[in-house]
Amino acid sequence: MKYTKYITMLVASVLVLVSCDIQIEKAYLNPASGFEAPVLLSQAPVVINEDNNKTESVTFNWSGASFGPAVQIEYALYATANSQTALLGTSFTNSLSVTKSDLNGVVANDLGVGVNATASISAYLVAKVYGTNVESVTSNSVAFDVTTFAAALRALYMPGNYQAWKIEQAPEFWETDGGTNVYKILVDLEDGSDQYSYFKVTVARNWSDLNWGYNFLTPSWYCPEQSDSNLSVDLTEGNIYILTVNRGKMTIDKKLVNKVGIIGAFDESGWSTDLDMVYDEVNNLWVSPAITFSGDKNFLIRLNDSWDDKYGTNNEASSSVTGGVNLVKGGGDINVPSAGTYIMKLHGNRTPFVLVMEKQ
Numbered sequence: 196m197k198y199t200k201y202i203t204m205l206v207a208s209v210l211v212l213v214s215c216d217i218q219i220e221k222a223y224l225n226p227a228s229g230f231e232a233p234v235l236l237s238q239a240p241v242v243i244n245e246d247n248n249k250t251e252s253v254t255f256n257w258s259g260a261s262f263g264p265a266v267q268i269e270y271a272l273y274a275t276a277n278s279q280t281a282l283l284g285t286s287f288t289n290s291l292s293v294t295k296s297d298l299n300g301v302v303a304n305d306l307g308v309g310v311n312a313t314a315s316i317s318a319y320l321v322a323k324v325y326g327t328n329v330e331s332v333t334s335n336s337v338a339f340d341v342t343t344f345a346a347a348l349r350a351l352y353m354p355g356n357y358q359a360w361k362i363e364q365a366p367e368f369w370e371t372d373g374g375t376n377v378y379k380i381l382v383d384l385e386d387g388s389d390q391y392s393y394f395k396v397t398v399a400r401n402w403s404d405l406n407w408g409y410n411f412l413t414p415s416w417y418c419p420e421q422s423d424s425n426l427s428v429d430l431t432e433g434n435i436y437i438l439t440v441n442r443g444k445m446t447i448d449k450k451l452v453n454k455v456g457i458i459g460a461f462d463e464s465g466w467s468t469d470l471d472m473v474y475d476e477v478n479n480l481w482v483s484p485a486i487t488f489s490g491d492k493n494f495l496i497r498l499n500d501s502w503d504d505k506y507g508t509n510n511e512a513s514s515s516v517t518g519g520v521n522l523v524k525g526g527g528d529i530n531v532p533s534a535g536t537y538i539m540k541l542h543g544n545r546t547p548f549v550l551v552m553e554k555q
Contacts, residue, residue: 234334235337254290255293257334270285270320271285276307279307281301281305283301302314304377311345312342314343345372349370369544369546380438381435384436391428391430409427455498459491469497481541484538488537495507496522496539507526509527519542519551532552539552
């Protein structure tokens with residue numbers, strides 16, 4: 196017992212001495228007033244055209260920010276023009292490369308410059324300590340010219356439960372304008388279920404190429420290839436939507452539509468009641484019933500039975516759909532070529548909508 200007591204006391208003394216010698220290093224961030232913002236370097240003018248948009252990139256460089264000790268810093272690069280701001284991308288290094296194709300889409304669409312135009316764009320950085328709520332710092336702003344171009348229109352595809360997931364027949368929908376990276380479709384997602392209608396966006400009519408759903412871990416709709424996290428709409432809210440896909444931002448927006456209809460003097464009520472147009476998911480068309488025109492040959496396409504959502508014509512023939520006419524929101528009355536019975540077919544998968552009048 197005596198020896199045990201001495202040993203216990205000795206061990207305790209050693210622990211006290213050791214504990215006095217242990218020093219834990221702690222990292223302290225400078226006060227916010229001591230943070231150093233990154234410095235974005237100047238950028239030469241950028242010309243984007245058909246020859247370089249798929250093969251070249253624009254690289255932005257900067258000197259690093261400082262928050263005191265060595266920490267992981269995330270840089271977000273933004274572009275502004277026309278009172279609009281868009282994210283170009285993020286980086287954990289002191290540079291970021293943006294493809295000319297993506298830059299063309301951001302500048303033409305998100306910043307409102309349009310295609311085949313030259314505009315002065317400003318860029319700046321926001322730096323923050325990754326994964327924390329520490330106050331961020333903002334760099335200087337640099338201005339440079341960007342010349343956009345109208346690229347060939349590209350398409351995406353939308354398989355889903357509403358068309359029995361037949362990927363080889365997935366409805367196709369097109370860019371709003373070439374190079375914008377923004378795609379729109381007017382679609383009916385009714386699938387006969389009680390609540391949710393599930394779908395995906397793909398770059399081809401197969402599952403081996405890229406496809407996207409919703410990733411609940413991030414505030415976007417991007418998912419890795421072959422992910423099972425499908426996009427969905429709540430059918431209790433409605434089944435007809437205008438969907439807008441921004442492939443550059445990796446976002447998808449929806450606008451509920453209660454009805455797609457056609458109105459004119461062809462029925463006894465005379466411009467007072469819309470006839471329903473029905474979605475054909477196999478041919479990706481909105482189809483009217485057979486309508487007979489005798490005296491007045493004028494009509495309009497309307498959404499939601501609303502005059503604010505009427506679609507008419509500026510008498511411009513479609514260059515993409517044979518025999519079609521481009522529709523314009525708020526445009527003038529559409530006229531059938533001659534009296535008779537017609538079935539109207541609306542292509543809601545492109546911008547502008549296109550209408551084909553098929554005489555029976």
